[in-house]
Amino acid sequence: MKPSCIRCKFYKVEDEHTGRCRIRTCETGGSKATHPMVRSHDSCEKWIDCEQQYYIRVGWIKSLKNSEQLTA
Numbered sequence: 001m002k003p004s005c006i007r008c009k010f011y012k013v014e015d016e017h018t019g020r021c022r023i024r025t026c027e028t029g030g031s032k033a034t035h036p037m038v039r040s041h042d043s044c045e046k047w048i049d050c051e052q053q054y055y056i057r058v059g060w061i062k063s064l065k066n067s068e069q070l071t072a
Contacts, residue, residue, distance in 0.1 A: 001049070003043040003047040003049075004040065004041050004042065004043050005019060005021065005038045005039065005040055005041070005042050005043055005044075005047075006019070006040040006041070006054065006057060006058075007047075007049060007050060007054045008021075008043065008047045008048060008049070008050060009048040009049065009050040009053070010022045010023040010026060010046070010048065011038070011040075011050070011057075012035070013040075013057050013060065013061065014037070015061075015064070016040070016061045016064065016065060017039060017040055018037055018038065018039055018040065019037070019038060019040060020035035020036065020037060020038070021035060021036050021038045021044075022035055023044075023046050
């Protein structure tokens, strides 16, 4: 398995291509920490596998794409 942000424990999905990295929140324990935007296929040295959550994210993205196609 190739490490990518969408498979990372610290990734929060925004849309099918981007999300926010929550590693600073986890490191500092502060909810006011910045959450930089990252692309879903990027990764960094702090990557940790999110296991089943990856499949939930992919399902959410597929559902979002399907609903956009129905409304278009």
